[in-house]
Structure formats: C-alpha cells, structure tokens
Amino acid sequence: MGFDVLFLISEVAGFAKTGGLADVGYAFPKALAEYGHNVVVVMPRYYVIDRNNLEHIPRSLSVRLGKDTLWFGVFRSKLPGSEVDIYFVDYEAFFGRKGLYDDGFVPYNDNAERFIFFSKAALEVSRSIGFRPDVVHLNDWQTSPASIVLKYNDYFRDSVVVLTIHNLQHQGFFGKEKFELLNVDSKHFNPFEFEALGGLNLLKGAIAVSDAITTVSRRYAKEIETPEYGFGLHEHIKAHSFKLFGILNGVDYNQWNPQTDRFIKCRYDIDSLENKKECREELISLFGLKIGDDEPLIGFIGRLVKQKGIELLAASIEGMLKDLRVGFVLLGSGERWAENFFSSLASKYPDRFGCFIGYSDELAHKIEAGCDMFLMPSLFEPCGLNQIYSLRYGTLPIVRAVGGLDDTVRNYDPETKEGWGFKFWDANPEALFNTIAWAIDVFRNDKEGFRVMQKRAMRLRFDWSASSKDYSDVYTWARIYKRLKGG
Template sequence: MKILMVASEAAPFAKSGGLGDVVGSLPGALRENECDVAVLLPRYKGVGLSSMRRVYDLLPVWIAGIFYQCSLYLAETSAPFYFLECPQLYGRDGYYGDAAGDYPDNAIRFAVLSRAALAVARRVFRPDIVHCHDWQTGLVPAYLNTVFANDPTYIGTKTLFTIHNLGYQGLFPKSALPAIGLDRRVFHMNGLEFFGKVSCIKAGIVYSDGISTVSRRYAVEIQTEEYGFGLDGVLRERGSKLYGIPNGVDYGNWNPETDPYIAAHYSVDDLAGKAACKRDLVREFGLPQAAMKRPLAGVVSRLTPQKGTELIIEIIPELISQDVSLVLLGSGDAEYETPLREASQAFPEHIAVRFGYDEAVAHKIEAGADMYLMPSQYEPCGLNQVYSLRYGTVPVVRATGGLDDTIEEGTGFKFREYSARSLVAAIRAASAAYQDKDAWKAMMRRGMRKDFSWRVSAAEYAGLYRKLLTARGAA
C-alpha cells in the first residue's frame, strides 16, 4: 500500500505539540507493516535545506485562478519527507501565527498545502490512501470529492482523516470560500458550514472515507455534547467510520537508558541515575537543595484552558502546605504567565517556572521529577504521561481521553472531577505513596515496563488502510 501523509508539522523538522511527534514517528513504523509511506509538509522558515534535494522547481498549484509559485524538496529519513516551499506563505517565524494571533491568511496557507498534496499525488507519489492530519489538511478530502470528483487520476484513492484535537477547528468566514477554490454549494449543514463559518475540520470529517482519532476513549468522548465542540452530531452520524487508534511513542527519542539530554542514564533494573537527574533538575531550575528531600512535581505543557493550567495555579498554596515542589515549562496564553511568575517569586523554595519550550529541559523534567501533573479538561491522547511512565515519573492525571486509557491503577493516580479539590486529593495520595520508598519504586517499575511503542498502533493503522481500500463505494 502506498500512503501519502499530509500534515502541518512533523518532528524533528517542525513541532509545536503532539501532532509533530506523531507524524514524525508513525511513517517509519508503518514501513514495517508493508506500507510505502511519504509525507508532505510545509517548508517553514526554520527548516533547513542542507540535507534535502529539490524535486520540483515549480510545482503547479492553482486555486481559484491564482497560481502559487511553489517548489518541492525531499529529505530521505525514516520515510521520504517532501517539503512544500512557498516563501510568501510559509517563510514566517511561526507555524500558525505570531504574538498578534493566528495569521489572517491561514485559510489560503493550508488550502495551498492541500492542493499541493493532490499535485504531489498526481506527479510525484501516487498513493492508494491520502492520510490527512487535523484541520490544516481537512480540505484534501473536500477537494477530492468536489473539484476533482471526476478526475481519473484519483479514482480509487481513499482518504483517512485523523483528528488530533477537535478543539482546533480551522474556522474562517464564508467569504473565504472563493479564495480556497470551493463552490458556495458546499456551504451547508452537511458540508463545510459550521454556525455561519467555513470549518476545515468539518470538511475532513464529512468528506473523508474514514476518520480516526488518537485514543479509544476520545473517539467515544467526541460524539458527546461535552467534548464534541459542536461537531458531536456529525461525528455520531459518521460513527461507523470513526476509529480510535492510540498514539505510540518513539522510544528511540524518549528512553532514560540512552537519552542524551539527561544527567545520568538509568533503567527499570537500575534506578540509581534517577536521583542524579533530580539533582540536575533542581539545579537547572534554581530550587534549593532541600527540594531533593521533597516530592518534586513536573509539568511540560501549553498554558491553555484545555491543559488545566488554571487548576495548577489554583492549587499552588496547597502544594506548599503539602511540601511538594513544582517545576513547570510552558508556553501559551499570557494570562497564565503572570500568576505563575508571581507564584515562583512568592515561593522560590518550592515553585520554579520557565516560559517557552526547550526540548532538553523537557527531557530533564521527565527524568528528574518524581511525579508528573496532567490535569487536562480533555486530552485526545497525551504523550507526556507515557513518556513519564518510561522515565519512572509517576503520572497524576485527570481521567479523560488518552489519559484514562494509558494510566492504570498501580502505575499512576487519576481523578475524574475537573476541579482543584480533586487534583489536590490525587496529589495528596501520590505524596503519601511517595513516603513509602519501596512501594514507590515498585510503582515506578510497573510504569517503566509498559510498552506504548508504535508497533501495535502502526499495525492498527495498516489494518484500517486495508479496510478502507476494500470498502465498497464512497464513505
């Protein structure tokens, strides 16, 4: 099977979150399941060309009578990664926006990526399946089912649309339709229309042959009003085509036995290096040496309502009273930075924060913390709790989405009600368990033995591809 993946980011080339990790790791795992995979990404400003070769000087991308001058580059890694170069669209500091907000031309930026995917499918890599990721590529199935519905090039080509986070929908005014090359006849409740706007994520849901999301629990949750972000109805209608496949983890990048970023290596059979990693983390964040004797909680997160940032802020006084230290690495909404900064200044013995993202520091937190906090409002899959298990850092999570799927009794602590009170109770239980060193080490080891590698998940994707190819008729 030939699979063309289309996405807005993939590690190590461009990454802002879990989507980048998945698209960076899944292609290599799929190749072990008899899948010939290629990936198409935008070439953002920070993606260098030194290890790439140019495939097309001029890849023809036309939308609504406008020609977008694009080039195509190829990097051969675990799979062929193609990069669409269009400086006026992608040669910017941010992937999706800047300090002022989302780029106003994002509809066009990702419409061009979607149309370029079809040009690549015609001229460079002829796929059986186009696998699209999140709203940025939701227009691919829409184009195939409208503009190119009668094009013989794409007869038999199937589409899979993966929802990584339903909360990000790619909403644009109705006036964007001509610019993205779609007829107003698609603007209705069974098409792209969503409360008077064009929804790119709805385009992917409605027009794709199959839909997947990144955990089994989340596939159920998004069909409910609580988690459906207004799309629960259409997802229920397409429920027979909706599959939950959990994300895997690339243990080549996240492994305490080999991690180049951490102070000492350790394993499930020899935990000695964990203490050295904690000492290094305490030093990295400027906490006092006394923090070595306390439970140390870590957080690496976007600072957004989804991630439960307000709960973390709310419980800081309780952390102090429980004598728990906290280190946090985060970026996102500015409204959360001020109270976090003030807390670190008011309680420098216990609280340390750093804003932005730093890959090395993220690894240090996973290795050096005793416990890891993920009090998410919702969590499609989550990767950090799985990294934490492998590093012997006990997760404290809200039981939602992939967090509920991956954390079991005996490997971490879960709470259900989204409230500061429930989070505090879970941390109190974890802190009490921490005092029994033998029991705590046993919990660490149980988590470290869990296997969430891509092996199983990639096989599930390969099975879904085969199912789509053998299905009769359209979705």
C-alpha cells in the same frame, strides 16, 4: 499487504514543531514504513526550516486557489533515522514567517488561504513525482481541504481518504467566502458537509467526505460524540460514527528512553533505578530548589492554555507549595497571564518552584528523568504523550481521567499495589489538590508501593507497532467501504 500512503501533516519534529502533532509526524510514518507500507510525507517549508539542509527539486508546480494560480517550489529530505521521503512545499508568502499558525498570540488572518493552498500543493507534489497513493492520510484541519479537492482530480480516483483528528477543538472555521478557494462544486457547501453556522468548517467537511476517521485514543473517540467534548460537532460525528476508530498514538522509544537518553545526567533502567536520583539532583540544582529527599519533585511540560488544566493548577499550586512540602518544575509557554503568573510564582517561592517559559527539548528530557511524578490536569486530552514518556522514565503520572490519559494510566490501588499512577475526575482545584496530596503521601509513606509502581510503569510499552497494525486494518476497511459505496 503494504499500501502506498501519502501522509499530509502541518508539522514534523526535527523540522518544525509546536506540540505533540509534530511528534506523531516524526514517528508514525516511520512506523508505517517499518510495518511494510510505502510512505511519502508532505509538509510546508516554514521559515524555521533551513532550505540549505534540504534537497531542492528543480521544478516549479502550480495550483489554483480561487481565481488565482500560485506557483511554488519543492524540497526533499528524509525523516531522521529512516528512508522515508519527506517533501516540503515552498511558498514564501504563506510560510516565510516565524510562527507556524500564529504570530505567537493571534492566528494569521490568511490561515484559510495558507492551508487550503498547502493541501492542494501537497496533492500536486504527489502527482508530480508519480506517487499514486492507495491511501491519503490527513491530519487535523490544516490538511482537511485535500479530502474534497482530490475528488476532483482523476489522478486520485482510486485513493481512499483517512482523516485523523488529533484535537477537535481546532476545526479550521472561516468565513463562507473562503469556500471558493477550494475550487469545488458549491453543492458541498451545505450543513452536512463544509457549512457550519453560516461559515466554512474545513474539519467538519473532511469528517463527512473521508472514507474513515480516526482519533488518537479509544476514550477520545467516545468523548467527541458528547456535547462536553464535541465542540459543536458531536451530532455530526455521531452521524459518521460507523467509520470512526480510536487508535492510541505510540511514542518513539528511541528518543524517550532513560537507558540511552543523551540529555540526562545519569542513564538508568529498571535494574538501575537508583541512578534516577542523580537526575533528580541535577534538576533541583538547575532550578536552584531546596527540597529534601522525602519531598517529591513534580513536573509539568506543556502549553499554558486552558485545555491543559492550567487554570486548575494556578488556583491550587500556591496552597500546595505552602502546605504539602513538595517541589515543582514547569516548562511551557502560552497565554500571557499564565506565563506571568508562573514566572512570578517562581520569584515568590524560589526554593520550591522552578519555571522556564518557552521550550527546550533538553530540559524536557531532564524533567522527565529528574522528577518523581508528572502532572497532566487536562480538561480534555485526545491522547497525550508526556504521560507515556513519564511511564518509561519511572516518573509516575498524576492525571485527570480523560481521553488518552484515562486509557494509558491505571489508578493506584493501595490494597493490591496495582496501578501505575494517580487519577482524578472532577475538573476543579480541590480534586487536583487532593489527588496530589494523596500521591505525596504514597511517595513519603508507602515507599515500597511507590517503587513497585515505578518498575511496573517502566515495563509498559506504548510504541507504534500495535498502532501501525490498527491503522493498516483501517486502511483496508476504508478501501472496502469505498468499493461498497461505489466511490
């Protein structure tokens, strides 16, 4: 049974991206459509999205934001490679900025206004085009306001709300005075819904009022019910665990496939894995490294923030470069100290450490193809996508066993040769160092086992087809639950 799905998200790859959420926004709606659902996506029209590449919808719409009425424009396009419509909310005062959520370092001080407005505007777009959704699918705190706003709009009386939590760390916490921007009954500002520590918590409220909640891996669904990973909401989430489902994100193998990748030096697959060596040589040359064939090249791509385990890496990497005969390449940006630290490290060890501060999609593909192993030492990782990309490229992941990393990587067993990666559990530099040392030893002294793992990894598939079925089941569950509770 296909559903009409209104998919609200704050970023979509191909239009505006800060991280993995955008990759989900790009691939997941297309997969839902292929599964048989009728999907409409709505996102903000940020400054980085050229309106000249979009179709202008000749109408002006308005929503209430507290005491004000705001008028906005609408643009339309298609998700690349599909017939899925994507609509853009155009309001220059909120979205005509270079950054999506911050100026590069500090969050915008009107983010409450920006995303409460966007959530309301997205619902109005749906109404204006005559799209009456069976399911309103929300993603993270930026779209959470829609969970309660639509309950005051008769147009959505039959719609169920499904909320996906991609990262619980970010909750949309603001001063209590921002609650009035929602234009809903003040009874919802209570400790069981939108109030937290005297302020407004948009994600907390959406967890309470949504008909179903999903997270992006099974392990993460369990982790967020604990104090360590619950970021203050673990008890709240436990109270709603009956409607919580862990569904692993998929990846788009049309974009991440060494057999067809247009960015890499030499394409390859399981039967031509020897071609991967040319990709490694190109990457070494790009960064000007000088490492031998028996010295592995390890890659890192990600935000340089605490969540990604960047402090563990900073505390141990110089010892690795000195003692382990290994090369590293790093692509990312984030906290200023980390950018400075890794940049200076590249100057200190130019033969062994390559660093690019920023982001390049082309370079990301070259790193996935050219490295022997890929490092993700995250303190927590709801799903993670790069470890899944790495598997497809025969680039064995070295990960901390949390969230989706634990779900997707099986630890190598030297006795049976089973597994397809290397895992560690303790969040300390010693555990990271020792695991990398072990992985290097396998690379150098157990070549057969390493090659077997590479081929096993390349056969694995974590695409969206299985996830789309699971989400379809959740949509059905949510509709039954809504009827039973008399919603």
